[in-house]
Amino acid sequence: MTARRKVSVPELVERAREGDARSVARLISLVEDASPLLRDVMAGLAPYAGHAQVVGITGSPGVGKSTSTSAMVTALRKAGKRVGVLAVDPSSPFSGGALLGDRVRMQDHALDKDVYIRSMASRGHLGGLSWSTPQALRVLDAAGCDVILVETVGVGQSEVEVAGLADTTLVLLAPGMGDGIQAAKAGILEIGDLYVVNKADRDGADTVRRDLRNMLALADRGDDVDAYWKPPIVLTVAQTGQGVDEVVEKIDAHRTWMESTGELNRRRVRRARDEIEAIAVTALRARWKDVHERTELDDLADQVVAGKTDPYAAADVLLAEYAEE
Ligand SMILES: Nc1nc2c(ncn2[C@@H]2O[C@H](COP(=O)(O)OP(=O)(O)OP(=O)(O)O)[C@@H](O)[C@H]2O)c(=O)[nH]1
Ligand SMILES: [Mg+2]
Secondary structure: OOOOOOOOHHHHHHHHHOOOHHHHHHHHHHHHOOOOOHHHHHHHHHHHOOOOEEEEEEEOOOOOHHHHHHHHHHHHHHOOOOEEEEEEEOOOOOOOHHHHHHHHHHHHHOOOOOEEEEEEEOOOOOOHHHHHHHHHHHHHHHOOOOEEEEEEOOOOOOHHHHHHOOOEEEEEEOOOOOHHHHHHHHOHHHHOOEEEEOOOOOOOHHHHHHHHHHHHHHHOOOOOOOOOOOOOEEEOEOOOOEOHHHHHHHHHHHHHHHHHHOHHHHHHHHHHHHHHHHHHHHHHHHHHHHHHHHOOHHHHHHHHHOOOOOHHHHHHHHHHHHHHO
16 A cells, blocks of 8 residues: 555646656656656657756766756856756666765755755666756756756766756866866867866966867857857856856857857757657667567578578567567
């Protein structure tokens, strides 16, 4: 016997739209678990997509991503924005331990009903984070977030992957981390819409800014300043919040620019393509696995070895079953 009444998907969606934090959390759990209900959830959320600005935050381990995220939440709230924070861990199947420290840091915002904070892991299902992150973002978007900050945790994260799911990509650097060299190596010069040199209370922040400015100038494409976005560089001390208001202003300016040039829509269409593809390929793989398990592959292999059939003809047998599914 369970005391909790079963809530229908439309009801959950409706409540999430009204800003009910528990419903938002339950919807994201459905995403995380790759629930069979997801199809209905996504259909229910579809009409409410496109309001939130998704901001991806990337940078080397220890550069201050989590501290900055928390400081940005404070600044965004001050600007009257409703904020979502999604911490994703591509390297771990568990959404627990690794994020504990960050949770403590986020406690400043725990009681604010206009802030949703959620960590998410891939739980090892097919497609992984590339598949689940956009769906979690849809939930937060429908819940009325104006800005969603996506922070990746764990080493070996792919900067480019973060850029692929965001409207605006923020690259964090800090002095004393060999970031000058790393910057060029990881190709972050192509992905950043906004560069933040954090730990500006330490020596060397100006040097990092200068190096970065020189490198970005090399990538500069001319003087038609309206036609492209010149990524700004902002110095911050995330621990004290110094410079963070300016970061928030630049994020807003980037959205305005993207809207006026059509870039926002171009980025979103590109993302939707990836998402559709990821879902389709996941479905194909699952079907393939079914066929593969049912078909007498070993039999076919025996026949090929015995010279009774050839590998092409054997593959046709498999594909025929696949097509019948
Ligand atoms: N001096 C100084 N220290 C900072 C600043 N911002 C963050 N830190 C410290 O740097 C350390 C790492 O900060 P985090 O915010 O955890 O960095 P992170 O990028 O999220 O780290 P990972 O999640 O492990 O990749 C912590 O000890 C912070 O207190 C800053 O502006 N100045
Ligand atoms: Mg962190």
